[in-house]
Amino acid sequence: MIPVSQTPAPSANPEIQPYFEALREGKLLIKTCTHCRQPHFYPRAGCPFCFSDATEWLESRGTGAIYAYSVLRSAKDLPVLAYVTLDEGPTLMTSIVDSPASALSNGAAVRLSVRPGADGTLAPMFTLI
Amino acid sequence: MSIRGKACIAGIYEHPTRKADGLSLAQIHAEVARGALADAGLSKDDVDGYFCAGDAPGLGPMNMVEYLNLKPRHVDSTDTGGSAYVLAVGHAAAAIALGKCRVALITLAGRPRAAGQHQVRPAPGATADAPFEAPFNPVIATMYGAAANRHMHEFGTTSEQLAWIKVAASHHAQHNPHAMLRNVVTVEDVLNSPMVADPLHRLDCCVISDGGGAIVLVAPEIAGSLKRPVVSIRGAGEAIKHSAGGRIDLTYSGAVWSGPRAFEEAGVRPSDIQYASIYDSFTITVLMTLEDLGFCAKGQGGRFVADGNLIAGHGKLPFNTDGGGLCNNHPGNRGGMTKVLEAVRQLRGEAHPAVQVPNCALALAHGTGGSLGTRHGSATVILERQ
Numbered sequence: 001m002i003p004v005s006q007t008p009a010p011s012a013n014p015e016i017q018p019y020f021e022a023l024r025e026g027k028l029l030i031k032t033c034t035h036c037r038q039p040h041f042y043p044r045a046g047c048p049f050c051f052s053d054a055t056e057w058l059e060s061r062g063t064g065a066i067y068a069y070s071v072l073r074s075a076k077d078l079p080v081l082a083y084v085t086l087d088e089g090p091t092l093m094t095s096i097v098d099s100p101a102s103a104l105s106n107g108a109a110v111r112l113s114v115r116p117g118a119d120g121t122l123a124p125m126f127t128l129i
Numbered sequence: 130m131s132i133r134g135k136a137c138i139a140g141i142y143e144h145p146t147r148k149a150d151g152l153s154l155a156q157i158h159a160e161v162a163r164g165a166l167a168d169a170g171l172s173k174d175d176v177d178g179y180f181c182a183g184d185a186p187g188l189g190p191m192n193m194v195e196y197l198n199l200k201p202r203h204v205d206s207t208d209t210g211g212s213a214y215v216l217a218v219g220h221a222a223a224a225i226a227l228g229k230c231r232v233a234l235i236t237l238a239g240r241p242r243a244a245g246q247h248q249v250r251p252a253p254g255a256t257a258d259a260p261f262e263a264p265f266n267p268v269i270a271t272m273y274g275a276a277a278n279r280h281m282h283e284f285g286t287t288s289e290q291l292a293w294i295k296v297a298a299s300h301h302a303q304h305n306p307h308a309m310l311r312n313v314v315t316v317e318d319v320l321n322s323p324m325v326a327d328p329l330h331r332l333d334c335c336v337i338s339d340g341g342g343a344i345v346l347v348a349p350e351i352a353g354s355l356k357r358p359v360v361s362i363r364g365a366g367e368a369i370k371h372s373a374g375g376r377i378d379l380t381y382s383g384a385v386w387s388g389p390r391a392f393e394e395a396g397v398r399p400s401d402i403q404y405a406s407i408y409d410s411f412t413i414t415v416l417m418t419l420e421d422l423g424f425c426a427k428g429q430g431g432r433f434v435a436d437g438n439l440i441a442g443h444g445k446l447p448f449n450t451d452g453g454g455l456c457n458n459h460p461g462n463r464g465g466m467t468k469v470l471e472a473v474r475q476l477r478g479e480a481h482p483a484v485q486v487p488n489c490a491l492a493l494a495h496g497t498g499g500s501l502g503t504r505h506g507s508a509t510v511i512l513e514r515q
């Protein structure tokens with residue numbers, strides 16, 4: 001885990017400030033490119049695919065499917081580490097919350113639930129639908 | 130322009146310690162440097178190229194160059210995690226091929242056990258990716274667990290198949306007096322060990338150890354004047370795999386790129402390789418890497434490793450005959466150095482007799498540094514006995 005003190009404070013990084021502002025409203029913003037039309041995550045000012053700087057924020061519908069997951073047995077009370085593929089396309093690292101580990105499966109449908117993360121910042125997590 | 134045949138490994142040394150109480154980090158670097166130079170029959174003042182990674186104490190290579198009192202005309206501290214020392218072999222060979230140096234020293238040292246660091250975590254830093262990973266407590270074991278989870282989902286890989294990798298490593302480690310885990314284990318032993326991060330059991334994980342190692346590479350004309358068997362660098366490849374803007378695929382590693390680059394430069398195929406050192410942070414790392422390097426088709430790694438196929442004297446591809454990171458050591462959580470060292474021992478005919486590959490002339494060493502779950506550096510070298 002990255003110590004909190006070394007994680008850039010959300011307000012200190014203008015490149016991703018809208019992402020954190022949206023999380024405070026329970027929303028997940030990703031980036032898309034007005035030049036090549038391809039969405040990406042994590043968000044950058046420039047498109048990682050066509051290198052255009054013509055990116056804009058896109059609110060995710062907040063739905064997707066579990067791509068992969070792993071339960072850390074020594075930390076059973078913590079959310080499960082997972083990768084979720086958003087319906088918009090990008091896959092992101094996340095946590096699955098409010099769902100027993102035994103109920104998880106690859107491909108299971110999930111919905112966004114914004115929660116405080118291990119480092120204290122708000123983060124996009126997911127629950128089983 | 131190619132590095133093929135332009136540089137040779139003349140000296141190697143592996144530190145015998147597995148818990149370095151009473152030794153400083155710089156001191157371990159110096160001890161392994163001394164050992165590898167003595168093995169080569171060279172002296173400190175012959176060294177004109179120095180290579181370390183970002184974990185060496187100090188700013189890049191500078192503080193270690195000072196501590197060792199070297200006067201290099203070429204330095205490199207490229208850090209790709211545990212693969213950095215495999216990558217450094219390729220970089221040192223390139224530097225020697227270009228005439229930038231003639232005697233290159235690569236050192237690794239680590240003491241996480243003596244320092245009380247029992248869980249491996251990604252290196253901290255104010256990186257662009259950190260805000261999108263730190264909230265989820267991504268320890269190394271769960272990221273590799275997720276990769277194994279997806280591999281099982283897509284290809285039907287089983288825990289029993291993964292366990293065979295540990296079984297093979299343990300068969301080799303029984304002959305290594307320095308290995309941390311010398312007991313031969315069975316598939317059942319692996320499956321019955323506690324689950325750490327689904328689907329990886331405790332025995333699917335490498336050991337955490339202190340220690341270190343060093344390699345001395347030299348120009349071929351120098352190698353020919355020394356007493357040790359000559360091991361030549363035949364090819365090298367490197368790659369960085371990452372989350373690619375969200376197009377994440379956890380079922381393969383950067384070996385899909387570093388491997389073909391090394392094989393092309395070497396002018397050989399996977400079926401020509403007689404011995405392979407494969408980075409083994411976890412059993413899944415080995416299985417995926419064997420597929421990615423082309424030792425078997427994608428998705429067939431489970432079948433390939435089963436039934437002892439990686440055990441020296443028994444299977445088709447003897448691997449990690451020192452016991453590897455799974456049983457022997459993983460100095461500083463960076464296993465690339467020891468991968469190269471055992472490949473050199475095999476080519477010299479200096480592996481333990483019980484695991485020595487007969488007449489071993491062509492070997493491969495591969496490193497995977499960082500995390501399969503985020504970003505990692507892959508490095509492949511192909512080595513040849515002259």
Ligand SMILES: [Zn+2]
Pocket residue numbers: 033034035036037038047048049050051052
């Ligand atoms: Zn674009």
